[in-house]
Amino acid sequence: MSAELLALLVAAITALLGLGTLAAVWPRQCVRIVWGAAIVASFAAMIAMLDVLLAEPRSTAGLPLALAGEPLRLAIDPLAALFAALLFAAGAATLAFVAATEKAPAATAIPVCLGLLGIAVLGQNGFTQGLGLAFAGTAIWLSGPSDRSGAVQLGLGLLAAAAIFAAPGVPPQARIWAVLIGPGALAGLMPLHRWTAPAHCASTHAAALLSGATVPAALYVMLRVLLPSHGMVPPAWWGLPLSLAGAAAAVIGGLDAVWAPDLETALAAGTMRQTGLATLGIGVALTASGEDLPAVATMALAAVLLLAVLQAMGGTLLALACGAIRDGAGSRRLERLGGVVRRMPVTTVCLLAGLTGLATVPASAGFAAAWLLLHAFLGLPHAGSLPAQLLRCALVAGLGLASALGSAGALRMVGVACLGRPRTPRAAVADEPSRSGRIVLVALAFLATAWGVLVGPLLMLFAEAPMRVLTGSGLGPLATPLGLAVGPESPGYAALPIACLVAVAGGLVVWLRRWLGMPGATTSGPAWEDGFAAPPAWLPFGDPGTQTAGTDFAPSAMRILPLPPALVRFAAQAYKGGEKPSLCPRPTPTPSGPGPAMTRRIANLRLPPQGSAPAIILVLLAGLLILCSWAGVS
């Protein structure tokens, strides 16, 4: 059964790759057909994956495609099925949204990138996984990020990682560093996030793919390479660099999100925060399995799975909603938006739902992940050296800081971009995306919310089999019908009752207000500005300068670290607070005008500029060298 499914999947992936190539060269009229086919292919792949996830306990099927001696093997098991389902769901949503909202969708990179990420997730050996990620990174790069040198470095890093995963003679310690420079960099981990972050600004679909599809795929490769499913037990110290890198990425991503000047930069930073939290989870899981605490490792890994699913739903939703606001309101800069909610209510509510899902608000999936991570920290052994315990306190404080920064960033993104007065006339006449685009947004918002409220039952349904692949045992008592629990008898976090209680309390208030005949709002007038003079007539939306642009929603780094000694002060100065520069380039005019249609189409392919040719040659040479040396070794 699973061999047929695998064949179907390979057909879907091949179709996606082929369709993407076709869309690049076919005339515009046919592009729509190609897009429809791509949506159908990814949707079919997602359904097939769900079938594997729910029906088959464990099955592996190989596909022998010889490449340089070793077969390029593809295989499915429940873990791969979960992540492939996420990938294709996020991809289908992105494809559908872009096809619905753009008049002439030219984003040919989406199907190609999706297919390549599919290869990365279905790859059975590290080489296939790394190779898929490397080519997917290149595909995103082709779709036109601004910082091509960063993309080149990213491609190099990924290729190097693929080579390390593949080479038989490499010591296993190299894996951990390869994970950090390869998939970690692609997902936006700390020191290397500059490589991927600019690509978020390129286009809506690039941002959606980067946060919704690439991050889960990269997390999957990290899980596969690091966890003892290869028959090798990882040493306990592997958890340390991962935890540190994860906590740092979570905090700095959160800070950057609160200081970001525009929507896409905030989105890139928010993605980095989520990746950081997931990496922290993987680090804790590795530490716990090194200490022989399988229950704690299960808890941390459940948090990672939760965050991966949340990122596929919520990350895609945020990227698409931000793209909709940018296209509808004519600007990505927060200081030129504002008051969008009156013209784009559906988009705003979906954005709010997505941000709530990611933030640490009770009954959201982000809260469930933070709860699991905190309890995993609690479950680690209390005995240990003083530095180790201090480090644990620092990591927990970092987790708290990251969750507070997530809430502050969410408040700022919605409050400044969507609420209040319009800051420019263009923002006052913003337009909602088309109806089908709104349907995609609402569906994603519904899924992200449901994933938080029904976290227990959904984990039982979808995470039991993948967890068995990861740890050898299932979730155990972790997931309950009401929510999450640490042990079989201990009261845990009851997401569903809490959500119901809040809803009932709110409903009671509304009902009481009606029943008691309390007056509703009938008066409205200009907001009280604390005695400032009324704005002049030529400022119909008030003085934009009196409305906060959200530059003060997080304390500067100096204030976060209490009573800083010299070393901390040095570190804080190295990472100064204050508004960050935008990562997004100024818009360049698209090549259009008279000339043969084919020339225009080639120009729209966005070939890399002249200056980056040496870098591309370098990448190709490096890739060839790695392949040749590896073929020689084996």
Next chain:
Amino acid sequence: MLLGGRIVTDLAAILAQIIHSALMLAAAPVVTALREGFAARLAGRTGPDLRQPWRDLRRLARKHPALAETATPLSRTAPVACFATAVVAAALVPSFTLGMAFDGFSDLLVVAGLLATSRIVVALAALEAGTAPAGLAAGRAARLACLAEPTLYLAILAFGALGGTTNLASLFWLQLQGMLQPVAAGILAVAALALMALAGCAETGLTTEVSGADLALVQLAEALRHLTWLSLVAGLLFPLGMAEPGGGALAWIVGLIAWGAKVLVATACLAALRASFGGIRPSRRPLALGIAAILGVLAAMLVLASAVAA
């Protein structure tokens, strides 16, 4: 017989939950009046009547809310959401008895998260108005939350390591039995939480943008958040007198009296501390929260170090 006994216990749990929720709702504005009364006494004035906040709320509830021109339905929803989250948080923190119906849901992180959500929702409504003071207040609230949250997680780590659970009812029960050892760690963690209350983490200062019946809801929610925090600190530090699960009516009455006395003493202590410091200025709040963070680290380290010794 066994079934009958179980039904009686369940009914008692539900009754206790209803009494507790009603008590928190009714007492929250009174505690606000008490706080102002103590502050006034210490400043040499006579404070307001204890019923004054309720009178104010009733007066506000009769007024039409005036909305800004830029307001959307979100402006009317936010006060309801703010109140709903605050009241659920208040319902989850046991006051006079353990063994209430919602004891199983009262996780420390959930309660803290609900209180934070209640504040964030008001900040959203403030940003909706689009005025300068509201925007500044929203930014201040977000900054303060960023400073307070690490301390909160550290305190939860300390209590979780002390009691092996983060469930509030279980923690209260363990403290009642004197099983949260070492005591010093618990005191340090509670001190961190109390310092957060002193630094005004439950207050938002964002009430300028709502009016009428909505303002009544937001003010009631703010009073509830304050009382919940006090009740939590009092229960974690000194749960003496609290009725145990299955306690009778007499135990409940004793628990009610003990809870009232604890809230009274805590309010008086907070007022005295504020009067002696002259309050904590907004610019000094980060310092206070930094000290709270250090207390939290100390508490966690004390627990973990004592585990090594044992």
